[in-house]
Amino acid sequence: MEKRPFEILEHPADIGFRAYGGTREELFENAALALFSLTCELGAVEERESREIETTGSDNETLLYAWLAELLAVAEAERLVFRRADVTALEPNRVHGTAYGEPFDRARHEMGTHIKAVTFHQLFVEQSAEGWRAQVFVDL
Amino acid sequence: MPIPRSALQKLDDLRWLVPRSTREGMRTDAVIYADEKLLAQILGDLSIDQAINVAFLPGIVGRSLAMPDMHQGYGFPIGGVAATRLSDGVVSPGGVGFDINCGVRLLASNLERDALLARDDYEKNVPKLRTLVNQLFRDIPSGTGAEGPIPVTFPELDDVLARGAAWAVDHGYGEASDTEYCEEHGALPSADPSQVSHRAKQRGRTQLGTLGSGNHFLEVQYVEKIFEPATANVFGLHEGQVVVLIHCGSRGLGHQVCTDFLKTMNEAMRKYNITLPDRQLACVPSQSPEGQAYLGAMAAAANFAWANRQVITHFTRRAFQRILGDAVRLRLVYDVAHNMAKTEHHRVNHDEADILVHRKGATRCFAAGSPFIPSAYRGVGQPVIIPGSMGTASYVLVGTQRAMDETFGTVCHGAGRAMSRTAAKRGRNVRDETQKLEAQGVLLRSETRDGILEEVPEAYKDIDAVIDVVHRAGLARRVARLKPMGVIKG
Numbered sequence: 001m002e003k004r005p006f007e008i009l010e011h012p013a014d015i016g017f018r019a020y021g022g023t024r025e026e027l028f029e030n031a032a033l034a035l036f037s038l039t040c041e042l043g044a045v046e047e048r049e050s051r052e053i054e055t056t057g058s059d060n061e062t063l064l065y066a067w068l069a070e071l072l073a074v075a076e077a078e079r080l081v082f083r084r085a086d087v088t089a090l091e092p093n094r095v096h097g098t099a100y101g102e103p104f105d106r107a108r109h110e111m112g113t114h115i116k117a118v119t120f121h122q123l124f125v126e127q128s129a130e131g132w133r134a135q136v137f138v139d140l
Numbered sequence: 141m142p143i144p145r146s147a148l149q150k151l152d153d154l155r156w157l158v159p160r161s162t163r164e165g166m167r168t169d170a171v172i173y174a175d176e177k178l179l180a181q182i183l184g185d186l187s188i189d190q191a192i193n194v195a196f197l198p199g200i201v202g203r204s205l206a207m208p209d210m211h212q213g214y215g216f217p218i219g220g221v222a223a224t225r226l227s228d229g230v231v232s233p234g235g236v237g238f239d240i241n242c243g244v245r246l247l248a249s250n251l252e253r254d255a256l257l258a259r260d261d262y263e264k265n266v267p268k269l270r271t272l273v274n275q276l277f278r279d280i281p282s283g284t285g286a287e288g289p290i291p292v293t294f295p296e297l298d299d300v301l302a303r304g305a306a307w308a309v310d311h312g313y314g315e316a317s318d319t320e321y322c323e324e325h326g327a328l329p330s331a332d333p334s335q336v337s338h339r340a341k342q343r344g345r346t347q348l349g350t351l352g353s354g355n356h357f358l359e360v361q362y363v364e365k366i367f368e369p370a371t372a373n374v375f376g377l378h379e380g381q382v383v384v385l386i387h388c389g390s391r392g393l394g395h396q397v398c399t400d401f402l403k404t405m406n407e408a409m410r411k412y413n414i415t416l417p418d419r420q421l422a423c424v425p426s427q428s429p430e431g432q433a434y435l436g437a438m439a440a441a442a443n444f445a446w447a448n449r450q451v452i453t454h455f456t457r458r459a460f461q462r463i464l465g466d467a468v469r470l471r472l473v474y475d476v477a478h479n480m481a482k483t484e485h486h487r488v489n490h491d492e493a494d495i496l497v498h499r500k501g502a503t504r505c506f507a508a509g510s511p512f513i514p515s516a517y518r519g520v521g522q523p524v525i526i527p528g529s530m531g532t533a534s535y536v537l538v539g540t541q542r543a544m545d546e547t548f549g550t551v552c553h554g555a556g557r558a559m560s561r562t563a564a565k566r567g568r569n570v571r572d573e574t575q576k577l578e579a580q581g582v583l584l585r586s587e588t589r590d591g592i593l594e595e596v597p598e599a600y601k602d603i604d605a606v607i608d609v610v611h612r613a614g615l616a617r618r619v620a621r622l623k624p625m626g627v628i629k630g
Contacts, residue, residue: 010560012185012212077342114353116395117238120419121214
């Protein structure tokens with residue numbers, strides 16, 4: 001299995017990442033971590049608040065898309081920055097998790113490029129002998 | 141791998157055909173508008189493959205079209221245009237994009253360039269331009285997490301979603317004539333706020349009057365060159381005049397509407413037996429329950445974008461008056477959308493029909509005589525406003541009959557990216573880039589480092605070349621070129 005939790009990919013106009021995990025749960029957590037790392041310099045984010053995240057999807061790809069999209073939406077709607085998300089229950093078509101972070105503070109949080117949305121572009125989730133792997137591109 | 145150049149048939153110097161036979165499953169040809177130089181850039185990414193994928197959409201009418209600013213997007217290429225039959229064709233949220241009704245509006249002032257270069261009344265060693273740019277930067281929030289000047293309640297938001305620019309004008313953010321000078325009068329009446337999710341409303345509720353980030357900006361510009369004096373006169377533009385260009389969209393609300401419906405449609409496509417080469421192209425029949433729900437939500441998000449640009453216009457006028465005096469006027473020349481799907485009446489294969497025109501990074505450009513443009517402009521055609529990259533130039537064009545005949549009355553939307561954001565940042569720093577622009581007479585205020593580095597002019601195609609193609613292809617004519625003096629962005 002890949003030792004890195006994720007790697008960043010280039011796209012002509014936007015950006016993406018590959019995430020890895022020994023289990024499907026770990027894959028979802030690392031994909032969330034990749035997403036957060038694009039949003040903000042994570043070193044400065046403290047875990048002072050948490051939010052429960054629950055969403056559904058009819059296959060692995062749609063479920064990962066929905067999970068990341070929901071994390072992005074909750075952060076923006078509540079003006080939070082997250083640094084970590086734990087998956088607490090993962091069924092074939094449903095994911096439940098908890099995201100940890102704090103209110104966005106312009107003075108302390110160096111924001112990266114604003115992510116508008118998660119896309120289905122070349123999105124895949126696959127399992128091999130080494131573990132789980134996913135590719136995601138986001139719209140900036 | 142990108143499609144090879146040998147797959148393209150040259151129709152003339154500016155038109156390239158990808159025949160329907162190129163890939164099994166294409167329902168029509170694709171046509172790319174570009175000159176040799178732009179085509180070489182376009183062939184460097186997957187954008188032509190994306191125009192080919194668009195040709196797979198059920199019920200597509202005419203050809204899958206792409207403008208010279210085209211570059212790789214998600215699903216549709218940016219710069220892509222496709223129309224579908226209303227009876228059995230599809231609607232694709234990917235053909236509109238995440239930023240529903242991203243668009244531009246141009247305000248023309250009664251000031252000349254010199255007025256902004258004069259010394260500030262209080263700080264004698266700086267020009268008024270700097271004071272103005274600072275004021276605009278304070279009054280018009282930009283960047284991630286920015287809260288707007290007028291947060292609305294959820295019931296008020298539903299009103300915004302139903303009424304668009306008119307909501308803002310009725311609440312004191314604008315002048316009565318402003319809505320007349322917007323595409324669709326600044327509101328699609330088909331909006332259905334009940335189809336917009338609570339999550340989308342949560343994201344948008346505090347964002348009215350904010351620019352957002354990425355390539356969105358507000359620029360103080362001047363009219364550098366007039367190409368067609370008679371038409372410029374009708375639009376009220378003359379050389380040396382100070383104008384303002386506002387480029388932004390529906391913010392988080394629109395992004396969430398697209399996000400929600402991409403999921404819905406990906407799950408519903410099986411039901412309608414639709415298979416496509418790219419899931420981001422997800423679509424459903426436009427008359428289906430899911431299709432109608434999307435179109436209602438999309439129209440609501442479009443209205444939010446018009447209200448947003450209207451509120452920003454109000455705060456821009458106020459900032460100008462505060463710095464330059466109460467006699468300053470900023471008249472709305474026109475407001476156009478460049479991410480939208482709309483039912484329009486067009487001539488298709490010798491018949492006239494209502495069709496659903498998707499414009500993904502492409503601008504409506506209706507010809508003279510159209511009832512859908514303000515009566516003051518009907519004798520010459522619709523003003524088409526094309527923002528260039530940061531610090532270069534923007535253009536005002538006018539719509540032509542050729543575009544009505546060939547491209548469903550559509551033209552390009554900007555310069556179009558030529559370099560990835562990561563590549564743009566490599567080896568560049570904010571101080572040098574800002575100073576480079578200042579040396580060219582452009583003052584820049586940005587909320588973030590990435591907002592500057594990712595948008596450097598070198599990351600984009602040459603706007604003059606893009607405009608040259610659409611002008612020579614006869615899709616729109618050059619009326620005026622605008623040069624930036626001050627930029628604020630996220």
